[in-house]
Amino acid sequence: MESHQVVIVGAGPAGSSCAKALKEEGIDVLIIEKEILPRYKTCSGVLFGQTQVLLNNYFGGLPPKSVYCRPEIINNSNIMEWNREKGFFEFVWELPKDGIQFPTVYYNIWRNLFDLWLLEESGAEYRQGWSLKGFSLKDDNVAVEVTSKDDKTTRLSCSYLIGADGGNSKLRRLLDPAWIKESLVSSVYQTYNRFSDSGDLEEGKWAVFFEPDISETLCCVHHKDDFLTLCVGGFSGRDLKAVNEMFKKFLEDEFSVVFEQQERVEGCVMRMGPPNLGRGRIILTGEAAGFMYLNGEGISVAIDSGYRAGKAVAKAIREGFDAIDIYGSQSIDLLRHVSLCTENAHFFSVQP
Ligand SMILES: Cc1cc2nc3c(=O)[nH]c(=O)nc-3n(C[C@H](O)[C@H](O)[C@H](O)COP(=O)(O)OP(=O)(O)OC[C@H]3O[C@@H](n4cnc5c(N)ncnc54)[C@H](O)[C@@H]3O)c2cc1C
Numbered sequence: 001m002e003s004h005q006v007v008i009v010g011a012g013p014a015g016s017s018c019a020k021a022l023k024e025e026g027i028d029v030l031i032i033e034k035e036i037l038p039r040y041k042t043c044s045g046v047l048f049g050q051t052q053v054l055l056n057n058y059f060g061g062l063p064p065k066s067v068y069c070r071p072e073i074i075n076n077s078n079i080m081e082w083n084r085e086k087g088f089f090e091f092v093w094e095l096p097k098d099g100i101q102f103p104t105v106y107y108n109i110w111r112n113l114f115d116l117w118l119l120e121e122s123g124a125e126y127r128q129g130w131s132l133k134g135f136s137l138k139d140d141n142v143a144v145e146v147t148s149k150d151d152k153t154t155r156l157s158c159s160y161l162i163g164a165d166g167g168n169s170k171l172r173r174l175l176d177p178a179w180i181k182e183s184l185v186s187s188v189y190q191t192y193n194r195f196s197d198s199g200d201l202e203e204g205k206w207a208v209f210f211e212p213d214i215s216e217t218l219c220c221v222h223h224k225d226d227f228l229t230l231c232v233g234g235f236s237g238r239d240l241k242a243v244n245e246m247f248k249k250f251l252e253d254e255f256s257v258v259f260e261q262q263e264r265v266e267g268c269v270m271r272m273g274p275p276n277l278g279r280g281r282i283i284l285t286g287e288a289a290g291f292m293y294l295n296g297e298g299i300s301v302a303i304d305s306g307y308r309a310g311k312a313v314a315k316a317i318r319e320g321f322d323a324i325d326i327y328g329s330q331s332i333d334l335l336r337h338v339s340l341c342t343e344n345a346h347f348f349s350v351q352p
Helices: 015-023 051-061 112-124 168-174 178-182 240-255 299-319 323-329 332-343
Strands: 002-009 029-033 068-075 078-085 087-090 105-109 123-129 130-140 141-148 151-165 183-196 206-209 219-224 227-234 257-271 282-284
Touching: 002 015, 002 299, 015 029, 015 051, 015 112, 015 299, 029 130, 051 105, 051 299, 105 219, 105 240, 112 219, 112 227, 130 151, 130 168, 151 168, 151 299, 168 178, 168 282, 183 240, 206 227, 219 240, 227 257, 240 257, 282 299, 282 323, 299 323, 299 332
Parallel strands: 002 029, 002 151, 029 123, 078 206, 151 282
Antiparallel strands: 068 105, 078 087, 130 141, 141 151, 183 227, 183 257, 206 219, 219 227
């Protein structure tokens, strides 16, 4: 049976950052990713200020130009909420953390290319098209069951299994079944639309709307290369395809946008439940652990929690301490900031 000191589930920002920290400590790590890379991920694809600081600290710099899309820069002063009474006014998408104010110039990137860059920078070995199915524990060993795209089952063995498998984490569902019942769930739907006229929606502006008649979460729109990227959301049972059409009509009527064909649709589930860092030899990080900052800003804390989880596991392997104890004690500031962001969230247009 193939064996590694650590297996990480998911090649998103949390998984790659965790792998980077482990590689730095000389730990043998394998990442398994269920999609074929570069894979799409439902995301506005904006690198906020703290994300940039963390990339500089942990990855030695920002991604290469090939990862960015037009307009490359979104100033935070150009992120605006709009309503009929007030017109455009400030929308805050990032709070200072522990008194530190982050850069206010944000970068517009393609998530598929960004995530592949992060993965390659981690230096870790990875297998794509491999999906976690289950795990079992025996003594100091975790047996991991994986299914590949061609339905072949593979068994791996490791000392630590790390769940960096995102907002609908399979590993967290296995470890923490109450999460499904207790967390608030909303679905998100994102479309990439060609247009002949973006009307009053200037390039470089990211517009946010709270229109309960359209969407139960915020709706937003911003430019990405030749597309207007529209994002809407709703609680279970909502027909988000219809919601997307309503939002388009709203932008045509209020902002004189002229849409052409819709090129791509993405969607995902967001589970908002209490954080859980894992148990014993099963560690959770990023969105799988419930790490999410203000209004769904999550790349920063995925990178940060992933890196800290990796360092904690390396220390546990080297020195024999409990990995969860180390990870927990080194994540207090992250958990505090998650709470602050939850208290200040401006995400739903109706009471959940
Ligand atoms: C609509 C939307 C817009 C957003 N916009 C932004 C933004 O502009 N800026 C920002 O900072 N944050 C944004 N976020 C949040 C951000 O996308 C997430 O917080 C971040 O991607 C979490 O990173 P992660 O590594 O924890 O998980 P993910 O990025 O979700 O990565 C998880 C990986 O695990 C893989 N995986 C899942 N299940 C399995 C399995 N069973 N086996 C193997 N692999 C598996 C997935 O394919 C994926 O590659 C947005 C979120 C949404 C929904």
